[in-house]
């Protein structure tokens with residue numbers, strides 16, 4: 031150990047040695063600094079003339095450590111390969127401001143790199159190295175603690191979760207006039223165990239009632255779990271694989287305990303990616319049940335006639351924002367569009383879209399890092415211009431994190447637009463047929 035290197039700086043280098051996977055080394059050595067990815071980044075576009083936002087520049091802050099300490103060419107000729115090191119806590123703090131404050135891990139640069147460099151993977155690793163030594167934005171520390179200790183990333187207490195479900199359950203039963211619409215909790219042997227984003231309990235309980243209404247209309251056998259209900263995972267954002275594994279395991283264990291056949295996740299991009307793609311690796315768990323996004327569940331119900339919808343009931347104009355995690359990282363591209371096309375009359379595509387769509391600018395946990403809010407909102411001009419060009423009154427997104435990111439930039443740039451989700455539009459488009467012989471009440475389901 032170098033005598034003048036701080037304890038934390040040494041810990042970061044030691045941890046890096048443990049975290050270098052073949053995939054990361056590939057991205058660390060493959061960059062030829064061609065600059066193809068530069069304009070892909072919304073931070074670059076919003077900050078012309080500032081090279082510190084370029085993905086390759088940001089990647090080089092981590093790459094130099096690899097070159098100096100782990101790559102044989104760097105050990106022999108560090109000046110040749112631009113190797114470098116960290117020795118002080120101040121340098122670690124400067125690295126923190128880059129990896130947390132200048133990148134949302136959206137992977138738009140990754141899909142635009144001809145050499146296959148996945149900068150977002152490197153950036154996540156660098157975040158994890160800093161989190162390992164306690165250097166992170168305060169919001170990241172708070173949210174991670176809540177997810178470790180309380181079991182969900184918004185610190186929702188068990189009694190608040192249960193009370194919210196019961197409240198939504200009572201309202202739904204009253205609305206549809208059927209006690210059978212009550213939301214089941216911990217029902218064993220259900221076809222579907224439905225997990226959510228804690229934001230739904232705290233700020234948007236109506237989305238839980240909307241989902242329940244759809245399950246009721248579909249006559250689905252389903253349940254919500256009393257524990258392990260948070261399918262979001264801050265480990266994806268913080269780079270903490272241990273947190274990622276613990277959170278994913280909680281969700282999987284509860285599905286197994288209830289003997290659920292399928293785990294369905296509500297609309298949340300990072301939750302879907304974490305639970306479906308990354309969670310089994312982080313938790314080293316075999317999955318012996320099906321995993322599905324609620325977007326696909328709802329689309330199946332509409333397409334096979336399990337539920338009936340009338341797009342006329344959603345009579346405004348709608349565009350669709352692809353969540354980076356859903357679209358770029360999980361390939362959920364066509365299903366949300368197909369569903370949207372079935373439940374609204376006026377759908378206007380945003381450009382660019384699908385895997386080339388721009389981040390909502392609240393991704394990668396950015397909404398929890400208030401110290402970087404000004405630069406986040408400045409970079410959001412790219413998304414604001416994209417939204418404005420559609421002329422739509424609503425932007426629909428299948429991600430709770432994007433709902434917050436989009437709502438914030440819509441307010442900041444004073445756009446005449448609102449944010450909504452597919453679950454709300456499907457619920458408001460539902461056509462509930464009365465049993466034969468029952469008089470028409472004329473009541474319309476609320477959206």
Ligand code: SF4
Nearest residue numbers: 061062064065067143
């Ligand atoms: S990351 Fe890829 S696209 Fe960007 S500069 Fe390096 S090689 Fe070029």
Ligand code: SF4
Nearest residue numbers: 071133134136137139
């Ligand atoms: S991952 Fe997204 S925000 Fe980060 S550098 Fe690449 S394009 Fe920019």
